[in-house]
Amino acid sequence: MAMNRRDTFKLAGVAAAAAAMPSIAVASEAKAKEVAKKAGGKSVVIVGAGFGGLTMAKALRKSDKSIEVTVIEKRSMHMACPLSNGLLGGLKDMSLSMFVGDYYEPATKYGYTFVNSEVTSIDRKAKTVSTSTAGDVAYDILVLSPGIAYDYEKQFPKWSKEKIAHVAAACPAGLMPGNEHIALKRQLENMDDGTVFIVPPAKGKFRCPPAPYERTAMIANYLKNEGIKGKVVVLDTRGGKFAKAKAFKESWADLYEGLIEYKGLTEVTDVDPVAKTITYTEYANVDDEKGVSKTEKYEVCNLIPLNKCSPVIAMAGIEHNGGGYAKMDGYSFKSKTDSSVYVIGDAVTHKIPPSGQTAIWGAQRATGQIIAQLNGTVNDPIKGLPAKAANVCFSMVGGKPEEAIMVTHTFSADKSGVLKGKGSVPKPKDGKGKFRSEGTAKATREWFGGVMREMFA
Amino acid sequence: MERRNFLQLSATSAMAVAIAPSLITQKLHAEDGTLFKTYEKVQLKDAEGNPLKASALVEEENYIFSYPYAGTPAIMVNLKEAATSDVELVAEDGTKYLCKGGVGSKGTIVAYSAICAHQMTYPKKDMAMFQYVPSTGKTLAYEHAGIFVCSSHLAAYDAKQGGKVLGGPANQGLAQIILEVDADDTIWAVAVLGPDKFEDFFSAFKKDLKKEFGRKGAKKLMKTEAKVQELKNFTAQLIQA
Numbered sequence: 001m002a003m004n005r006r007d008t009f010k011l012a013g014v015a016a017a018a019a020a021m022p023s024i025a026v027a028s029e030a031k032a033k034e035v036a037k038k039a040g041g042k043s044v045v046i047v048g049a050g051f052g053g054l055t056m057a058k059a060l061r062k063s064d065k066s067i068e069v070t071v072i073e074k075r076s077m078h079m080a081c082p083l084s085n086g087l088l089g090g091l092k093d094m095s096l097s098m099f100v101g102d103y104y105e106p107a108t109k110y111g112y113t114f115v116n117s118e119v120t121s122i123d124r125k126a127k128t129v130s131t132s133t134a135g136d137v138a139y140d141i142l143v144l145s146p147g148i149a150y151d152y153e154k155q156f157p158k159w160s161k162e163k164i165a166h167v168a169a170a171c172p173a174g175l176m177p178g179n180e181h182i183a184l185k186r187q188l189e190n191m192d193d194g195t196v197f198i199v200p201p202a203k204g205k206f207r208c209p210p211a212p213y214e215r216t217a218m219i220a221n222y223l224k225n226e227g228i229k230g231k232v233v234v235l236d237t238r239g240g241k242f243a244k245a246k247a248f249k250e251s252w253a254d255l256y257e258g259l260i261e262y263k264g265l266t267e268v269t270d271v272d273p274v275a276k277t278i279t280y281t282e283y284a285n286v287d288d289e290k291g292v293s294k295t296e297k298y299e300v301c302n303l304i305p306l307n308k309c310s311p312v313i314a315m316a317g318i319e320h321n322g323g324g325y326a327k328m329d330g331y332s333f334k335s336k337t338d339s340s341v342y343v344i345g346d347a348v349t350h351k352i353p354p355s356g357q358t359a360i361w362g363a364q365r366a367t368g369q370i371i372a373q374l375n376g377t378v379n380d381p382i383k384g385l386p387a388k389a390a391n392v393c394f395s396m397v398g399g400k401p402e403e404a405i406m407v408t409h410t411f412s413a414d415k416s417g418v419l420k421g422k423g424s425v426p427k428p429k430d431g432k433g434k435f436r437s438e439g440t441a442k443a444t445r446e447w448f449g450g451v452m453r454e455m456f457a
Numbered sequence: 458m459e460r461r462n463f464l465q466l467s468a469t470s471a472m473a474v475a476i477a478p479s480l481i482t483q484k485l486h487a488e489d490g491t492l493f494k495t496y497e498k499v500q501l502k503d504a505e506g507n508p509l510k511a512s513a514l515v516e517e518e519n520y521i522f523s524y525p526y527a528g529t530p531a532i533m534v535n536l537k538e539a540a541t542s543d544v545e546l547v548a549e550d551g552t553k554y555l556c557k558g559g560v561g562s563k564g565t566i567v568a569y570s571a572i573c574a575h576q577m578t579y580p581k582k583d584m585a586m587f588q589y590v591p592s593t594g595k596t597l598a599y600e601h602a603g604i605f606v607c608s609s610h611l612a613a614y615d616a617k618q619g620g621k622v623l624g625g626p627a628n629q630g631l632a633q634i635i636l637e638v639d640a641d642d643t644i645w646a647v648a649v650l651g652p653d654k655f656e657d658f659f660s661a662f663k664k665d666l667k668k669e670f671g672r673k674g675a676k677k678l679m680k681t682e683a684k685v686q687e688l689k690n691f692t693a694q695l696i697q698a
Contacts (some may be wrong), residue, residue: 063550357610361626388624389598389611406698408597408611426597428698439696442584446609450576457577457661 042067042374045129045139047119047312049073049103051080051356052145052345054455055363061110063371069112070137071103072129076116078103078455079177081208082356083448086396088174088185089218090225098448099177101456122316124338141370144326144335145345145363146310148176148207148354151323155202155306156270170273171303174215175207187300188222193229194299197278199268202237204323206307207346207354209243210407212236214395215302217248220256221399230299232260235280239264244395244425247405247435251397254434269293271303278303309347316341325349331413332381333366339373342366350419352411356451358391358421361411386412391421394444402441492554495648496525498637500682501533509685510642511535511561517591517603519688521571521580524634524646528666528675529655530571530579531634531646532688534589536616537603539564544618548652549629556619556630557650560638568634568646569620572654573607575627577661582669585692589616597698599624605631608698620651646683 044060046053049071057071078101087094107114117131128136150173152164159167172180172187188196196219200212212234220232236242240249240262252260265283272279278298281291309324318337319327326343327336328350335341344362346354352362365381372379391409396402407425414420431437501509501522514520514535524531542558559567572579573587580587590596592603598613599606604623605614612625620631632653637645659666659676666675689695 357626364626364628388600389613390626392609392611426698430696439584439694440698442694442696443586443609443698446578446586450573450578450609453576453661457657 044141046071046143048145051359052363055360057112059367072115074118081177085215085218089221143342146312151306151308171301173304191299196300199235199303210395213248217397220259234262235266352421382413403436404441404444499646501644508643511638521688522683522685527677532571533568536565540567540617570632575612578609584694
């Protein structure tokens with residue numbers, strides 16, 4: 001098994017030299033692969049080093065040192081999405097450094113291999129994953145934790161590729177951390193008086209359901225504290241029925257009077273990033289089919305398109321739904337199609353919220369299932385269910401003083417055959433009858449510290 | 458290391474069978490070096506430096522003290538009912554161990570490491586989220602109170618059963634601080650039972666601990682005595698969900 005590790009390193013070395021002589025590299029890798037496969041049948045390859053992937057890599061290694069773990073990730077640095085709206089909102093002592101982490105730290109500490117490369121194809125028959133720069137990697141168990149992708153094409157079928165690229169850069173979505181968040185922050189810092197538009201995904205499953213509404217509060221907080229004359233306009237399709245809606249609305253009304261305009265029945269039809277205008281149809285009520293089309297000027301536009309699953313799931317050729325999310329084997333985190341392939345994080349079709357903590361929860365459960373599979377023992381996928389407070393999700397709503405709201409989810413084995421979450425939005429003890437409190441904001445920061453420790457410490 | 462310990466354990470267990478079956482269980486939380494570790498025997502004292510008396514502990518109050526290191530907080534509680542001993546708990550790595558019951562005249566006094574076994578949230582001077590929630594309280598983490606709760610991710614632990622996980626995201630229970638009450642009613646901390654998080658804790662909070670305890674202060678072993686304080690006086694804000 002130690003041999004296996006050595007081979008992986010050899011592989012990395014070969015890959016570095018490969019630029020000059022690609023054909024030689026391929027041959028050596030093939031050999032390395034063979035050795036690896038004979039080395040004990042305990043190689044787990046994880047695609048995606050987000051909340052799910054990093055949690056699992058550490059958990060596997062902590063549980064069983066004989067398991068060889070390789071994590072493949074296309075980004076060279078990790079940035080967390082939770083709490084990043086606080087960064088946009090200019091909360092005290094928040095800086096980019098809070099949100100980033102280097103992959104070397106946990107990989108070295110827990111003894112797994114980090115491969116900074118993009119997956120280009122997956123061969124389930126040969127049990128190999130091909131990468132853009134590090135050759136092929138063999139697996140006994142493959143774990144896919146690839147996250148989401150944006151579906152501008154489906155939402156705006158008339159837009160050209162160029163237009164999509166232009167809008168994506170000009171109106172960053174900010175659900176996939178990194179460039180998009182930094183761009184949004186820059187735009188807010190540079191903005192003049194005027195309107196910030198926030199467009200939540202028009203329909204379907206999307207990452208972090210409270211995010212657009214937390215962002216609404218946080219950007220209103222920013223405008224308020226910076227003395228910017230303007231407002232935040234939310235162009236939603238949900239008619240006010242969104243995650244933690246009551247709690248958000250209470251905070252918006254109490255803290256940001258006149259700064260937030262929520263339009264619940266709209267359809268965005270166009271964005272002109274040159275003129276900085278957004279065109280949308282606003283409907284008077286659910287029976288209004290015609291609506292009124294409006295074109296308005298924006299200073300900052302946060303257009304969050306429809307979400308879909310990362311194409312890695314389809315690339316693996318496992319069964320998935322229309323959005324590309326992987327179909328699951330019952331209540332487990334195993335793919336319905338292939339017992340050697342597990343799926344975690346946002347890419348699953350379990351009816352549990354796509355959140356950081358849920359990804360961690362799923363990764364932990366999947367780890368138990370994988371270890372059982374590798375050791376030929378039984379792990380009942382409904383063990384410990386229903387899991388009370390399996391997901392806790394906080395949203396910052398106030399800046400001065402810092403205040404937050406929360407939701408907790410109980411996950412259970414639903415009759416429909418998948419895992420399902422049921423949420424409840426509590427009022428905190430220190431909230432004086434409101435949904436938000438300062439204690440909850442402190443818990444939010446502590447929660448964030450904890451999930452970062454889960455992945456990196 | 459784990460393997461070696463396991464073998465050692467099996468050898469002692471094998472011997473124990475011949476003597477009396479009940480001894481097997483005792484061997485499980487004997488000093489096998491993995492899940493039971495003795496530290497300095499430390500006397501618990503009040504803020505004025507007077508020995509704390511077991512009979513003087515207020516029921517269901519959170520008492521915080523440092524143990525086994527200056528930087529690792531522990532919480533002692535005098536429960537409403539006696540704590541159970543020999544409950545089987547399972548550490549994250551699969552190792553099984555048996556908890557110890559409470560001490561004091563009614564067996565109600567227990568102590569646990571106050572570093573959450575989930576992601577290591579711990580009580581700090583500016584705020585505390587990890588605490589025992591009295592049985593009259595309410596928590597989102599579990600159907601009843603009278604348990605330890607970490608409010609940052611709603612991990613719930615059974616105070617009566619060795620810190621066993623009741624709900625929430627933790628994969629293993631709290632490390633139990635083993636107490637002794639002497640004939641003169643004085644209380645002593647002597648050992649740690651169960652999977653502790655001390656090494657991970659020192660590494661994850663290096664910066665914070667350095668600020669509070671100096672470069673190496675947090676890792677200093679507690680010796681002879683430890684000051685005990687009510688958690689509500691120790692921290693500026695108790696946060697409990």
